[in-house]
Amino acid sequence: MVGWRPGAAVPAAHRGDDDSELGAIGETITKRFAASVQAAASAVAVVQGVESLTYADLDRRSNQLARFLHHQGVRAGSVVALHAGRSIASVLAILATLKTGAAYMPLDPTAPIAYHDWILRDCGADMALSGSDRIAEFSVPTMNLEETLAAAESEPEAALEIACGPADIACIMYTSGSTGRPKGVLIPHRAVVRLVIDQSYAHFGPDEVFLHNAPLAFDASTFEIWGTLLHGARGVLIEDDRASLQSIVDTIQEHRVTTAWFTAGLFHALVDHQLNALEGLRQILAGGDVLSPTHVLRAQAAHPDCQLINGYGPTENATFTCCYRIPREGWGGGPVPIGVPIRGTYVRLLDDDMKPVAEGEVGMLYAGGLGLASGYLGDARHSATQFVADPLHVGATLYQTGDLARLRADGNVDFIGRRDRQIKIDGKRVELSEIEEAMRCSSGVADAVVTAVRNEAGATLLTAYIKSVSSVHDRAALVLEARARLLRALPPHMQPSQVVVLDEFPLTQNGKVDQERLPVRRLSEAPPARSATGKTAGILSGIFARTLGLRDIGQDTNFFDLGATSLKLVEAHALIALIWPSVDVLALFQHPNIRELSQAIEGRAASVQSAGQHRAQQQAAALRRLRTSRRAE
Numbered sequence: 001m002v003g004w005r006p007g008a009a010v011p012a013a014h015r016g017d018d019d020s021e022l023g024a025i026g027e028t029i030t031k032r033f034a035a036s037v038q039a040a041a042s043a044v045a046v047v048q049g050v051e052s053l054t055y056a057d058l059d060r061r062s063n064q065l066a067r068f069l070h071h072q073g074v075r076a077g078s079v080v081a082l083h084a085g086r087s088i089a090s091v092l093a094i095l096a097t098l099k100t101g102a103a104y105m106p107l108d109p110t111a112p113i114a115y116h117d118w119i120l121r122d123c124g125a126d127m128a129l130s131g132s133d134r135i136a137e138f139s140v141p142t143m144n145l146e147e148t149l150a151a152a153e154s155e156p157e158a159a160l161e162i163a164c165g166p167a168d169i170a171c172i173m174y175t176s177g178s179t180g181r182p183k184g185v186l187i188p189h190r191a192v193v194r195l196v197i198d199q200s201y202a203h204f205g206p207d208e209v210f211l212h213n214a215p216l217a218f219d220a221s222t223f224e225i226w227g228t229l230l231h232g233a234r235g236v237l238i239e240d241d242r243a244s245l246q247s248i249v250d251t252i253q254e255h256r257v258t259t260a261w262f263t264a265g266l267f268h269a270l271v272d273h274q275l276n277a278l279e280g281l282r283q284i285l286a287g288g289d290v291l292s293p294t295h296v297l298r299a300q301a302a303h304p305d306c307q308l309i310n311g312y313g314p315t316e317n318a319t320f321t322c323c324y325r326i327p328r329e330g331w332g333g334g335p336v337p338i339g340v341p342i343r344g345t346y347v348r349l350l351d352d353d354m355k356p357v358a359e360g361e362v363g364m365l366y367a368g369g370l371g372l373a374s375g376y377l378g379d380a381r382h383s384a385t386q387f388v389a390d391p392l393h394v395g396a397t398l399y400q401t402g403d404l405a406r407l408r409a410d411g412n413v414d415f416i417g418r419r420d421r422q423i424k425i426d427g428k429r430v431e432l433s434e435i436e437e438a439m440r441c442s443s444g445v446a447d448a449v450v451t452a453v454r455n456e457a458g459a460t461l462l463t464a465y466i467k468s469v470s471s472v473h474d475r476a477a478l479v480l481e482a483r484a485r486l487l488r489a490l491p492p493h494m495q496p497s498q499v500v501v502l503d504e505f506p507l508t509q510n511g512k513v514d515q516e517r518l519p520v521r522r523l524s525e526a527p528p529a530r531s532a533t534g535k536t537a538g539i540l541s542g543i544f545a546r547t548l549g550l551r552d553i554g555q556d557t558n559f560f561d562l563g564a565t566s567l568k569l570v571e572a573h574a575l576i577a578l579i580w581p582s583v584d585v586l587a588l589f590q591h592p593n594i595r596e597l598s599q600a601i602e603g604r605a606a607s608v609q610s611a612g613q614h615r616a617q618q619q620a621a622a623l624r625r626l627r628t629s630r631r632a633e
Contacts, residue, residue: 076101180437288427
């Protein structure tokens with residue numbers, strides 16, 4: 001089978017300033033998990049709804065699946081793609097893959113098939129395990145995950161005897177790429193073990209109950225899964241890939257979750273709409289974007305016994321690079337710091353000449369130590385530009401994050417911003433150049449530029465400007481074709497809210513696109529094509545205007561064209577559920593404009609009313625029969 005093999009990526013000696021302090025340096029994920037099984041065999045490891053598995057069950061079933069995969073040709077150095085949402089089955093697949101010596105590669109189930117297929121070819125995946133029935137569309141051998149687990153039940157329960165080292169690749173995480181294509185980050189076992197073992201930024205142990213809410217293709221899932229399984233703790237899985245705020249807090253309360261990680265946006269939404277329901281959490285980690293000081297202070301005031309932690313780090317340094325345990329007495333005002341490097345990691349703030357900057361001065365943040373990835377899959381050139389020699393530590397490697405930061409007088413680090421065109425949407429990394437490259441592949445498009453601005457509600461709005469290959473090209477048709485191309489090529493969170501056709505791009509004296517002179521149409525000022533009519537539509541219009549930071553919304557305008565993201569729809573649902581509790585968050589995705597959603601809500605209400613009337617008629621008829629029978633007696 002053809003796949004990634006150990007040593008194929010850019011080799012690097014990742015030695016941090018405090019490597020000697022980290023006892024787990026020579027361990028692998030599978031070795032640490034075996035220790036958890038031995039110490040907590042009868043303890044519950046994972047919970048999904050009414051289903052649960054103990055550590056002994058998890059070990060036994062993943063051993064069987066590992067043997068089954070081994071029979072299918074999966075070997076050390078293979079890549080097994082996982083196209084599935086959060087589930088116990090997915091956890092079993094991840095464990096089994098690692099037990100064969102292979103690397104797992106999670107796919108985002110919401111992304112289009114073409115996007116997946118490019119990644120599968122790029123990483124040389126040997127096979128894919130899918131939680132969907134649509135398995136024939138992939139270009140690699142694919143098996144249904146549940147059917148594979150059933151077939152594996154006849155396999156022996158003993159573990160495979162396969163040697164695996166700390167430098168071997170455990171996981172490949174694909175992130176948005178500045179070259180116009182997503183890039184695969186090679187994450188070794190030692191980087192994951194360093195993330196959760198012998199750490200002090202958060203409490204780990206068998207007494208913790210972790211919430212598993214991050215998508216598997218998001219590197220925060222690494223913290224959630226292994227923070228649980230490498231400590232004998234309990235992991236509680238949110239079943240719905242599009243969970244409402246209510247279902248998240250219901251799960252937290254029902255299962256007495258103690259530790260949860262949220263994107264900054266989700267944390268803000270929970271503080272705004274479900275603050276009291278977070279009671280019982282002992283620690284909340286938030287990150288992926290800049291934290292709002294106001295929301296942090298509100299959460300601290302409401303839950304003084306809960307430790308809030310600001311987590312910062314790129315995928316290339318295994319989830320967390322720096323963390324800040326936010327003091328209950330505050331941090332002196334201003335932005336919330338990103339803190340100090342976690343154990344096994346160190347950072348440098350360097351200028352353009354790779355010289356350290358003074359305290360208080362802004363420099364580029366570089367990360368080094370055990371958490372570093374082994375480079376980008378199949379991209380030695382890009383790896384060499386991002387993973388560079390540490391000028392202060394001979395033989396060590398640093399990752400250039402692209403983030404600007406400065407050192408505070410108290411020793412903590414402040415995040416200042418980006419130096420390039422990388423942004424975050426719902427906590428996910430987005431390279432604007434990747435969207436531009438996808439648009440240039442659309443028929444009739446000669447060039448493309450994408451910009452990002454935040455609106456009044458804090459939502460990031462993407463605007464794509466395209467230039468036609470011909471001045472006589474139908475502009476409306478060009479926009480439709482470009483949008484159709486993007487829907488086939490990119491995940492939902494990378495879709496622009498607007499597509500604008502220009503005859504020429506404004507240029508600077510140096511011949512670069514002058515983004516300051518690009519025409520701007522602010523959505524908050526744009527009159528809706530047709531305002532909402534009717535009571536239900538009027539209420540919905542007000543809710544979405546508030547959530548998306550707009551003055552008004554046309555009843556036929558798609559929410560995503562107004563800058564909505566999955567998180568913004570979840571936030572809008574929290575307000576809708578106060579009025580119509582029976583409306584599921586999925587309805588907002590199925591009916592993404594005011595007209596359709598109001599009709600769906602009114603239809604649901606009419607159905608409930610009709611059912612109630614039917615029950616009342618049945619009860620009245622039964623009562624008449626009872627009275628008739630009594631008179632007959």
